[in-house]
Amino acid sequence: MRQADMNAAEDETIAAQAGKAPRLAGQNRLRLIGMGFGLAFLAISAQLVALTVLPNLDEPEEARVPIEARLPRPDIVDRNGVLLASDVRVPSLFADPQKIIDVDEAVELLTANIPDLDPKQLRAKLSQKNRFAWLKREISPAERDAIFNLGIPGIGFVNETKRVYPMGRLAAHVLGYVDLDSKGIAGIEKYLDDQGALYTASIADPEAQSAYPAQISIDIRVQHVLADEIGRAITQFEALAGGAVVLDINTGEVVGLVSLPDFNPNASGKNFKSQQQNQMMSGVYELGSVIKAITFAMCFDFGTATLESRYDARFPLIIGRAAINDFRGLRRVLTVPEVFTNSSNIGTARMALEVGPQRHQEFLRKVGLFDRLLTEVPESAKPLLPPRWGKLVTATAAFGHGFAVQPLQGASVVAGLLNGGRLITPTFLKRDRATAEGLAQQVVKPKTSEIMRELFRLNVIQGTAKRADAVGYRVGGKTGTAEKVINGRYSKTNRLTSFIGAFPMEAPRYLLLVMLDDPRPSPATFGQATSGWNAVPTAGKIISRIAPLLGIEPILTEEDRKKLEKQEKQALANKTED
Numbered sequence: 001m002r003q004a005d006m007n008a009a010e011d012e013t014i015a016a017q018a019g020k021a022p023r024l025a026g027q028n029r030l031r032l033i034g035m036g037f038g039l040a041f042l043a044i045s046a047q048l049v050a051l052t053v054l055p056n057l058d059e060p061e062e063a064r065v066p067i068e069a070r071l072p073r074p075d076i077v078d079r080n081g082v083l084l085a086s087d088v089r090v091p092s093l094f095a096d097p098q099k100i101i102d103v104d105e106a107v108e109l110l111t112a113n114i115p116d117l118d119p120k121q122l123r124a125k126l127s128q129k130n131r132f133a134w135l136k137r138e139i140s141p142a143e144r145d146a147i148f149n150l151g152i153p154g155i156g157f158v159n160e161t162k163r164v165y166p167m168g169r170l171a172a173h174v175l176g177y178v179d180l181d182s183k184g185i186a187g188i189e190k191y192l193d194d195q196g197a198l199y200t201a202s203i204a205d206p207e208a209q210s211a212y213p214a215q216i217s218i219d220i221r222v223q224h225v226l227a228d229e230i231g232r233a234i235t236q237f238e239a240l241a242g243g244a245v246v247l248d249i250n251t252g253e254v255v256g257l258v259s260l261p262d263f264n265p266n267a268s269g270k271n272f273k274s275q276q277q278n279q280m281m282s283g284v285y286e287l288g289s290v291i292k293a294i295t296f297a298m299c300f301d302f303g304t305a306t307l308e309s310r311y312d313a314r315f316p317l318i319i320g321r322a323a324i325n326d327f328r329g330l331r332r333v334l335t336v337p338e339v340f341t342n343s344s345n346i347g348t349a350r351m352a353l354e355v356g357p358q359r360h361q362e363f364l365r366k367v368g369l370f371d372r373l374l375t376e377v378p379e380s381a382k383p384l385l386p387p388r389w390g391k392l393v394t395a396t397a398a399f400g401h402g403f404a405v406q407p408l409q410g411a412s413v414v415a416g417l418l419n420g421g422r423l424i425t426p427t428f429l430k431r432d433r434a435t436a437e438g439l440a441q442q443v444v445k446p447k448t449s450e451i452m453r454e455l456f457r458l459n460v461i462q463g464t465a466k467r468a469d470a471v472g473y474r475v476g477g478k479t480g481t482a483e484k485v486i487n488g489r490y491s492k493t494n495r496l497t498s499f500i501g502a503f504p505m506e507a508p509r510y511l512l513l514v515m516l517d518d519p520r521p522s523p524a525t526f527g528q529a530t531s532g533w534n535a536v537p538t539a540g541k542i543i544s545r546i547a548p549l550l551g552i553e554p555i556l557t558e559e560d561r562k563k564l565e566k567q568e569k570q571a572l573a574n575k576t577e578d
Contacts, residue, residue, distance in 0.1 A: 073163065073182060074192065075213040076175060078220040079255075079430055085175055085189070087161040087182070091144040093135040099154030100126050106152050113146040114139065126154075137180050138162050163189075165265045171223050173278035174216065174257055174377060174428060177265035185270070187278075188216060188428060191376045215430050217253035222246055225545045226258040230514070233538040234260060237519035237529070243280045244542065245408055247511045249415045249502060251436040252424035254375075255510065255550070257281075257408070282379040284404040285515070288482030288531075289343045290500045291400030291410070293452065295352050296340060297417045298363045300451055301444045304354040307451065309336050311347040319392045324349050327481070327530070340455045341463030343479060345399045352398030353391065360394045367416065367423060367443050373409040376428045381406045400482060407498075411513040414478075414500050418456065418508045421449040457505040467536045468501055470543040471563050472554025476508075477501025477539065479531040484518065494518050497531035499539045503547060510550060514539045 076085035093114075100106050103126045111117050114136060125133040137160070139147075144157055163178045176187020184190035192214060230242040246256040259279045263272045277283070299305035313334050317324040326344050339347030352360055364370055372382040384404035386393045397403040408426060416423035422440035456476030459465045464479040480498040483490040498515045502508035514535045525533040547554070556564070 073161070073178070073189075076188060077213045077215050078171075078218050078223075079215065079253075080219065080221075081213075081215070082220050083166055084171060084216070084218075084220065085163060085165050088164055089159050090138045090162040091141070091157045092137045092160050093139050093144075093147060094156055094158060095126055095133050095135055096131050096154045096156070097126050097128050097133055098131055101153055103127055106155070109150050109152060110135070110147065110155075113150070114143055163265075167220060168266060169262050169264050170220065170227060171218055171257075172262050172265050173259050173280075173379075174218055174254075175265060176377070177270060179270075186379065187377050188214065190378050194378070216428050217248075217255060217430050218257070218428070219255050219549070221549045222256035222546050223258065225542060225549070226256045227260070227262075229538055229542045229545070230258050230260050233514075233516055233519075233534060237516060237522070237525075237534045239516040239519040239534075241275060241279060241517040243407065243515045245280055245411045245511075245513045246546065247411055247415050247426060249419040249508050249511050250424075251431050251433050252412065252415070252426045252439075253431055254408070254426050254428050256546075278377070278379045279517075280407045280515075281373075281375075281377060282381050282406070284381045284384045284406050285496055286400055286402070286404050286482040287407070287410050287498055287500075288400040288480035288496065289345075289348075290414070290478055290480035290498050290513075291403065292340070292343065292348050292398070292480075293414050293417060293456075293478045293500070294364075294367065294369075295348055295398040296336075296455065297444050297448055297452055298360070299351045299355055300448045302355055302359060302363075305336055305351050307336050307454075309351075310334065311336075311339055311344075311350045313339070313344050313346040317346045317349050317395065319395055322392055322396075324395060337455060337458060340478075341459045343464050348399045349395035352394050355394075357389055357391060357394045360397070361389055364397075367413045369405055369409065369413060373406060373412065373426070375408075375426055383409070400480060407513055407515055411500060411511060414513075415502070415511045416443055417449060417452050418502050418511065419449065420446050453502075453505050453508065456502065460501070464532050465499060465501065465536050467532060468499060468540040468543070470503070470540050470547065471560045471567075472556050473543055473547045473552060474504040474506060474555070475501050475540070475543055476503070476505035477512075477536075479536055481530040495529060497529070497535040499531055499535040501539060501543075503543055504552060504555075509552065510546075512539055512542060514542065 073087055075083060077083055103123060106126055107119055107123050110122060111119050117136060122135065125135065147155060148157070161182055163182060165172070165175060174187055176185060176189040178184050178189050184193035226244045226246065230244050233239065234242045241260060243259040244256070245254065247253070248255055257280055259277070261276050263276045296305075310333050313326060313329055314331050324345050326342075326346055329344065329346065330338070330342060334342065334344055334347050338344070339351070355363075369383055370385065372380055374380060383406070386397070386402055393402065412426045413423065421442055421444035423443045424436050424440045453476060456478060457474065460469050460475050460477055465477045468475050468477050478500055480500070482496045483492065484494040484496055485491070486494055496515065496517055497519055498513065500511070500513045502511045516535050516538070519529050519534040521527045521529040
């Protein structure tokens, strides 16, 4: 009985062990399957990390897009929010040459749909051993669709950004442009890159890759008027080129800047000619009698001259072997207002000589005319100064001869002489008056500025700038006609004419500089080609058009009303003749 019980117990143990074996085997299989799924998940996760975070080391270097290149360029808008520059998405065509099955067929198909592809260059690119080659940057949507439908192995597309300028040529010199890789090459576009604004403060939402717009000081309406009137003047007076600047006298903001001929920043080829450069900043010129305004302010500020002072202009001023003369001299002793309104070289030179060469240089340094003017637009020329500064240089530089500056720089100095004596560095970005006040440097006394405003207005009322008098806007200004240097010598028949003025003169708000390069005499100008016959009337037309845009209301006197009636009658008569 005991043996039977033992045998039964042994059978039960064997049966229990036999039952455990299948359960252990099933559990092991589940563990192996779970481990397999876990490893697969880890592998997929690692691959996703590699694709989204780490660079593709197998991808050719030129095919990789740097992280900073993916950041957007900010839109550029004018002072009123009008869009001037923006990015759009465009496809670019590339190839993986190692995946091209039939090079000849690919060349034939691609050139048939994109005719400007060069077959020889294309064949060379598709035959190389590299894994990446650009075939054409910035293709049209129609070209992309046509190539896509061909189904050529190894041909693909990359979406890139293309910079577009909705206003075309308007404000091109201020905006500048970018290259194919969206890198700023000139103007504000280059400034945005150089200052790092693209990668720091301009990024409004990094995740959405959106950027705040860069708002500049230009008023595109004023810009249009400048371009229109300067273009008309170049045609009318057969000038080689022309330009204009409008400055806010109290903030230093450049409200408009035009240099013609200009360029189209949307053009695919950017091989611009030297004449298309920003001559208002990258060129230096002898501004002629416009510089006399600076000389007068210097003399008033040093106390060597007053409005009651008199200067002998009966005979040429002889210094060494040089003789300084007037264009149309009165040949008599002149008061200071007469020296200004008749633009007497003799009188101005005598005024400067009373100050002396040393203090003359000190004053020009004080107002910045010995230094390069630096603004947000990088194109900037350094003043061209005489190698030695003696008595003769003081006399001639006093009326703008032998002393060349960039036009914007000259405009900013004169603005400082008219706004109460505060020199404010020009800016192409929006700036409020409080900020400008903090940056201003007092260069002349407020009383000196007040006298200069009187002389500027007097010169438009009864001097050389009469044709600049825009009715109702109380314009004041100074003319300038400078001989050009041709083949190393000053020419009597080639000239640069200019006008610099402000309005309204009782409390100036805006300054205007107009320049024309080598305008020609004509019967309409009675054979004359000096500033009063071309640059001055051009300035008057500009002011008449931009003053209302800038919020300046006309104040009409009885004399102004008579002038308007006369102008209306003349316009009606001209229309009847046509």
